[in-house]
Amino acid sequence: MKKFITKSAGVLTLLSASIAISHADTDVAQLQQQVSQLEQSLKQLKTELSRIQGQSQIVAVSADADSVDAELASEGEDDQSFVTRAELQGLQSDIENYKYQVQRERDTKTALSTRQLLINGVVQAKASYIDEPQVVQPQGQNTGSAVNNRRSSFDLGAVQIGFAGNLFKDYEQGKNLDFNLRFGTSPQTGTNNSYLNLLDAQLIYNVLPTFSADTGRLTVTLGQQLLPFGQEVQATEDLKPTINNALFSLPGYGYGLALREVGLIVRGDALPTVDYGYNYRSPMISYAFGLVNGNGANKSDDNDDKNFIGRLRYTLPAQYNSWLRELSFGVSWYQGKSNLFDTSGVSASFAGKGDVLRKGFDIYYNHHPFGATYEYVQGEDETYSNSTATVYTRESESHTGTLFWNFGEQFVKGFRNQGRYDDWWPKSYQAFYRFDSIDRDTNASNQTIDIHSLGLNAFFAETTKLQVNVNRVNNEITNKTYNELVAQLQYGF
Missing domain, CATH: 2.40.160.10 (Porin)
Structure with missing residues (x-):
């Protein structure tokens, strides 16, 4: 009887250890799955953060150029407008050309005086x-x-x-x-x-x-x-x-x-x-x-x-x-x-x-x-x-x-x-x-x-x-x- 009890206890011990090991394996798999999901969410967050930062830079550039609305997109809209570096440089070139034209008109077609002057007759x-x-x-x-x-x-x-x-x-x-x-x-x-x-x-x-x-x-x-x-x-x-x-x-x-x-x-x-x-x-x-x-x-x-x-x-x-x-x-x-x-x-x-x-x-x-x-x-x-x-x-x-x-x-x-x-x-x-x-x-x-x-x-x-x-x-x-x-x-x- 003692031997049976001893054997039975041993079997139960082995069975418990086996069950514990089985549960441990299941937890590790779940943890690995959760980690994988977290890593995927982190990547999505990084992608979204990069997108938001990019939008902020576009808004700042557009405000300086006075050519793009300050609000690039409303909530729920998926379509976005972006300015390329070439387009920005083109805008800057047009502004410089306009400044040159105004200065040239003033220099060649406007009577200038050192002080305020009114001509009448x-x-x-x-x-x-x-x-x-x-x-x-x-x-x-x-x-x-x-x-x-x-x-x-x-x-x-x-x-x-x-x-x-x-x-x-x-x-x-x-x-x-x-x-x-x-x-x-x-x-x-x-x-x-x-x-x-x-x-x-x-x-x-x-x-x-x-x-x-x-x-x-x-x-x-x-x-x-x-x-x-x-x-x-x-x-x-x-x-x-x-x-x-x-x-x-x-x-x-x-x-x-x-x-x-x-x-x-x-x-x-x-x-x-x-x-x-x-x-x-x-x-x-x-x-x-x-x-x-x-x-x-x-x-x-x-x-x-x-x-x-x-x-x-x-x-x-x-x-x-x-x-x-x-x-x-x-x-x-x-x-x-x-x-x-x-x-x-x-x-x-x-x-x-x-x-x-x-x-x-x-x-x-x-x-x-x-x-x-x-x-x-x-x-x-x-x-x-x-x-x-x-x-x-x-x-x-x-x-x-x-x-x-x-x-x-x-x-x-x-x-x-x-x-x-x-x-x-x-x-x-x-x-x-x-x-x-x-x-x-x-x-x-x-x-x-x-x-x-x-x-x-x-x-x-x-x-x-x-x-x-x-x-x-x-x-x-x-x-x-x-x-x-x-x-x-x-x-x-």
Whole structure:
């Protein structure tokens, strides 16, 4: 029995060991299978990681080139877009070619300047007819200025080109240093030598800050410039309703105030009314004063006396929609000395210096569609008389008044500010009447010139207008009365 039990135990032991070994073999096989599955999953993960990294690089390259969407693929989509190295290099080559083309266009087809520059100009082409034949007899051998029964003529009025820009830009307060340079010519009598003369050459410094519209302005202008006298003298060509300038502003019959002078002039304003909604700014007080040579443009002073120029203008402080808007009153003063000459002998000689005085008063009102201006100028000139060899004071005066009526869309800012394609511009018209008179010597007879003018201005582009004027001229100095028809096309750039 013991032997059987012993044998049975041995058999059971062997059977248990066999079963244990069998279970061990089964576990090893399962482990090997699991390891194999893990290795396969790892490979798949590595493949997926490589694919994701590749997509990230493609997105970065596409963003730099601005040519591929940042999101290459959405969830659940299998199709992907890739950029090859050759395609990327081609894109870089195209960008470099575009940069070269832009630079070449700028170098070969663009006007360049060292500083900021604005080029502008105006050209006037006109035709005229006078019902009184014009006759100018030749002077000796000089036949160039002779005119034989002329009634009509084609002419060029003012032809000007200007350059304006900035020499120093103050980014903190706007105290900029600017410049203005302008050349021009006008019709010549008896010659075709219409030289391009220097009109304006000036440096302009803004003493006060210019960033805020509700603060005052103060500028100092050094060089050759227009005199701040009245309205007509300072008005630019695009703002003048008539073709011919006012008599008092011209040399010869007038005072020559429209001629440029060389000197130093301070201009400023104070207490402005500002309407930001309409981009409107109107200072209540405007002023200007300075010293000039007093003997015309492009000349050194011919004596040791400087002439004084001053102007003060008051504008009613009214809002943009008020009917009192743009109602102003101004006074102007010009005083100095000029050389006197004795021309009675074979050669001229100095006869001392005489006082020159100009006093002006003006009213301005412009509220769409109606406007009115008036300007009065009084002059006093000490003049040397060859016959009596004495100096006397010649007194003169001038009146200039204009009434105008605007109709059309251009004079309404809302229409001009509309965004339209290309060269659209609101069509508008301006009808006017002007009375212009000057008495060259109030103490003498037959020294008056009167001109009555009717006209129509048609604005059909931003810088272009057609003008038609009918003038009735009564010249007591030449004892002639005649009618004149003048048409002018003016364009600017």
